[in-house]
Amino acid sequence: MPANPRAWLVSAGRFKAIDGLRRRARFDASLGRVAERLEAPVPDGDTGDDSVVEDDQLRLIFTCCHPALPPDAQIALTLREVCGLTTEEIAHAFLTSPPTIAQRIVRAKAKIRDARIPYQIPSPTDLTDRLHSVLHTMYLVFNEGYAASSGSSLTRADLSREAIRLGRLLVELLPDPESVGLLALMLLQDSRRRARASATGELVLLDEQDRALWNQEQIAEGRSLVERALRSRRVGPYTVQAAIAAVHAEAPNAADTDWPQIVGLYDVLMRMDPSPVVELNRAVAVAMRDGPEAGLALIDRIFERGELLDYGLAHAARADLCRRLGRTIDAQRSYARAFELTRQEPDRRFLERRLAELGR
């Protein structure tokens, strides 16, 4: 631990030009081996060796994403210290005020100092859990950029771009299969960015998107990363989600998508990381494979357990299946509930449009 944490966090500014740094590629190094090498004590001063700079960057990432810090502080600290965004830029991206972000960062640094959160790469035994915390923070940043939690802009591309940049850095520094899987997932989701909103800023769902607008370069990179992560035989939830995104990316249109494959991947995901949201996504894929009735039964089963009742997307998915089955009143009721629960402007306009169509 450096004597003065403030000083190292401030001096961390020298890492901000991460794109400009020359780094050795270590794509095939195994996680354990990398971890052992990084276990070495913090060297004094900058020796000018690339690997020292890399290790310092990893230490910085693991410290900023320490699970003892609140998630919003992890995000603010990472964006500022690792990505080099200004407090104003972070505040703008999260639709909050610069003093709020500044205070979050000050508190996080105080906790780093007072609880003595070390500036180090976690030990091999902790590495998997701690890496998960880093990946989670990164994905939160990406999603905040991709599906803004409130406000009128459908995507805030800058945040997603930062998350992808961070993802690339992490894959280079610590090529764990799940780091690779998350980078693939972000690239594949981001490849649809231009198709997700109409010229007037309306949300366009996957099955109605103009696939010619998808970014083929990102898709190609994402697919090769998924394959690389799958080859590792240590497949985690991000890799499975990336594989699902890759199946979508291969399909010429919604109807010709390999839905059995997607349902199968959701089955795998349910075993690895079960959650009602994964179950909902699986239900939608089952509806595409076996028809709306089958999917509807699965969604209603989730609701009957009392889960996802406050989740707008679940009601929107249910509404869509009812609409396809011609159950207009049921569909209207679910769209209305989804509308009540949704804060994002483009999503609200989309739901309003669907309600208006059913009203005719």
Next chain:
Amino acid sequence: MRYLCLLYGDESRWEKVTKAEMDALYEEYVALTDDIKRSGHHLAGDPLYPTKSATTVRVRNGRVSATDGPFAETKEQLGGYFLIEARDLNEAIQIAARIPAARTGCVEVRPIWEMGERLTEDTFSAYRGHA
């Protein structure tokens, strides 16, 4: 740095515990204590009697009031503590994770504010920063 590990759990589970289960758990705590004594992490540690035996003391306007029970009625109660010496928070978390209470309840890890003879400007600002 010293850390206080506070062991929280739902103490109503003791109502159903068997003697054999209690013995096994006791042995586990003895083993852990021996272990972290040997590794130099252990400074102090004790189990506490259940909160039924607790008294909460407050002084308001110079008057002492003692009331029955813990300071807050919560689902999980403070059941014991370890005072440990650890290099940093990561090491403290590793030790806290070995405490059996972490499996059934939780362990709160609090850095100890090392009191000097007087309050330093740094400690004062640290407190203010967290408020």
